[in-house]
Amino acid sequence: MPxxxxxxxxxxxxxxxxxxxxxxxxxxxxxxxxxxxxxxVRGVAADCSHVDSPATTAGYTKDDEGLKQALTGADLVIIPAGVPRKPGMTRDDLFNINAGIVRDLAQGIADFCPKAFVLIISNPVNSTVPIAAEVLKAAGVFDPKRLFGVTTLDVVRSSTMSAQAIGKPNSAPEYTIPVVGGHSGVTILPLLSQAKPALPESLFSDTEKLKALIHRIQFGGDEVVEAKAGAGSATLSMAYAGYKFAEQLIGAAFQGKKGVVAPSYVYVAEAKDIQQEIGQDLAFFSVPVELGPNGVEKLHPLGQLSSYEKELLQACLGELPGSITKGVNFIQQPKL
Structure with a gap:
């Protein structure tokens, strides 16, 4: 491969x-x-450059057209930029700061590497991905198959926390659990009923235990924020999850790997079957995505939801549309 x-x-x-x-x-x-x-960042680049792997590494700041240099020729762009959450902060509290950051970086992508695959980690993902989409649309370079909101941390937490909940904490890597919806609180919908291998029936029959597990997956970020006591939020697990998705995309898009499916928050406005399943016309939703040379090759349906998961979907739909609109309006609103 080149x-x-x-x-x-x-x-x-x-x-x-x-x-x-x-x-x-x-x-x-x-x-x-x-x-x-x-x-x-130049020191971070120098530090990384000592690792004995093929990549040459360079660090850039805003000086001397650094963003242009960083982005020109990029095949894949990963955006973890932004301020972290602090105790008591919701993801929406971060909105105005991170929205502006994502807007400016998306403009750089539109200008210097419009064909790149773009992975957005910056929170709130439910709003920042629509922001990036609007910027790319305005520049005439939006390709819905190449823009991804990274929700892999929810997938990773689902496997880890489910394994802990059933008393088999070392078995986390064995479980694959699709997570749909969004990437914040109640918009996160882990489809535990579709876990492979199947989770034990005893988990589903214990309603309180099931509710506690889903709440922990949805609000796992708070667990880290509180444990770090004001010194940060989920960084190591998020870096791991962000890389995990990037690695899956690299394998499918550049190395010819087949059958790579991973949940991601993507553009679904033209996917009528997904809209029908959701029961609402939404521009963005996290679904299992089949990855390939074009990025999004196929959107997989949500599939059969349990009655409790259907309730959770309604809670998700109570919040997600507003977050999407908030992102769109941030770009489309007239400048004062």
């Missing part, structure tokens, strides 16, 4: 640093560009 350039935007942050290291370790990556607004 050389693969990956750009990480926000590479000096709590997610960006471990994520950059993981990307550097991927043998398929030949060029790693690290961008941030803080000068320490």
């Amino acid at each position: 050389g693969l350039k990956v750009a990480v935007l926000g590479a000096a942050g709590g997610i960006g640093q471990p994520l950059s290291l993981l990307v550097k370790m991927n043998p398929a990556v030949t060029d790693l560009a690290l961008f941030d607004v803080v000068p320490v």
Whole structure:
């Protein structure tokens, strides 16, 4: 395969640093560009450059057209940029700061690498992905198959926390659990009834235990924020999850791997079967996505939901449309 350039935007942050290291370790990556607004990103790049993997590594700031240099020729762009949550903060509290950051970085992508695959980690994902889409649309370069909101942390938490809930904490890697909806609180809908291998029936018959598990998956980020006592939010697990999805996409899009399916928050406005399942016309929704050379090759249906999961879907639909609209309006609103 030809050389693969990956750009990480926000590479000096709590997610960006471990994520950059993981990307550097991927043998398929030949060029790693690290961008941030803080000068320490050059040190992060120097640090990563000592790792004995193929990728050459360079760090860029806003000086000397750094964003242009980082993005030009990029095949894949990963965006963990933004401020982290602090105790008591909701993802929406972050909105105005991170929305502006994502808007500006998306404009850079539109200008310098419009064909790149774009993975957005910056919260609130439910709104930041629509923001990026609106910027790319305005530039005439929006390809819905190449824009992804990374929801893999919800998938990772579902496997880990389900394994713990059934008393088999070491078995987390064995479980594959699709997660649909969005990427914040009640918009996160883990389809535990579709777990492979199947979770024990005793979990589903114990309503309180089931509700507690789903709540823990939906609000797992709060667990980390509280445990870090004001010193940060989920960074290591998010970097791991972000890289896991990037690795799946690299395998499917650039290395010819077949049958790679991973949930992601993507553009579903033209997927009538998905809209029918959801019961609402939504522009974005997390569904299992079959990945390939074009990015999104196929959107997989939600499938059979349990009666409780149908209730959770309604709760998700009570919040998600507003988050999408908030992102769209951030770009479309007239400037004062």
